Amino acid sequence: MTASIAALTDLLLPIIETEGYELIRLRLTGAKQQTLQIMAERPDGTMTAEDCARLSRAVSAVLEEADPISGEYVLEVSSPGIDRPLTRLKDYARWEGFVAKIELSQPVEGQKRYRGTLAGVENDDVCIDLDGEEETALIPFSIIAGGKLVMTDELIAESLRRAKHDEKHRAEDP
Template identity: 60%
Template sequence: MRGKTAEDLKLLDLLDPVAEAAGYEIVRLRLMGGAERRRLQIMAERPDGEMNVEDCTRLSRKISEVMDAADPISGEYVLEVSSPGIDRPLTRPKDFETYEGYEIKLELDRLAEGRKRFRGVLAGLEGDQIGVDLEGEAETAMIPLAWIVEAKLVLTDDLMKRGAETRAARIASEQQTTE
C-alpha cells in the first residue's frame, strides 16, 4: 500500500533508508504521470507522527541528493514531499492501530461480499487483518491487509478534534521548552 507499482517499490527500497537516517518514515510514495513530466509524491512523517514545513524541506533535500546520484527515474520529474495530512492514507500496520475508532474508506483488490469499496469505523488490527465496523452490520468485518489497495481516514469532526488536540499539545510543549 505504501507503493502501487513495481517502480514505486524500487524507489521505496532506495529511499526508505535515506528517510530513516534523516529521522523520518515514508508513509506513501507514488510516481505519477506519463513519459513526459512525472511527479514523485512522497508523504512522510517523523516517528511521533508530526511533519512540518521544515521537515518537508529537510527530507526533500536528502532525497534529492540520493535521486540525483542514483538517477532511478528516466526523464524529468518533480519531487513533492508532504505530510500525510489529517485525512491521511493508512499504509502500515501501525497506522491501523493508531487510528482505531476513526472512520475509514477502503478499496480492495477483489470483491468481498459483492463489492470492493467499504466505509466504516476502524475496529483495530488483529494479526494480518483489520477489523471494520460497517454501518448496518452486526459483526465486525475482518479484512486481510493483503487485499487492501487503498485505505484512508475520513475527515470527520472527531478526526479534526484529534488533530486540533495534537497541535495544541505540540505548541504547549514547544512553549515549555523555550521558556
C-alpha cells in the same frame, strides 16, 4: 523508461529513515511531466513544513547522484494530511475509533469498497465496524488495496488536539 516504485523505495527508504521519518507512501505519477511524491512523517505522527524541506534536501541529493528517473520530474515531499492514507497495518490500529474508507483488491461478499469506524487490528486483520452491520468485520490486510481516513468533525478535532500537544512539547524541548 522510468524507475519502478520498488527500486525508488529501496534507494530512498534508508535516507528517509536516517533522517528520522517513516515513509507513508511513495508514488511516481504523470507521463510527460512526472511527479515523485514522498509522503512521510515522524514516528510521533507529526510532519512540519521544516521537516518536509529537510527531507526534500536529503532525498534530492541522493536522487541527483543516482539519477533513477529518466527525464524531468518534480519532487514533492509532504505530510499525510488530516484525511491521510492508511498504508500500514499499524495505521489502522493507531486511528482506531475514526471513520475510514477501505478498497479491496478482490471482492468479499460481492463488494470491494467498505466504509466504517476502525476498531483496531487483530493479528493481520483490520477490524472495522461497518455502517449498518451489528458485528465487527475482519478484513485481511493482505487484500486491502487502499484505505484512507474520512474527514469528520471528530478527526479534525483530534488533529487539532495532536498539533497543539506536539507544539507544546516542541517548545519544551527545542
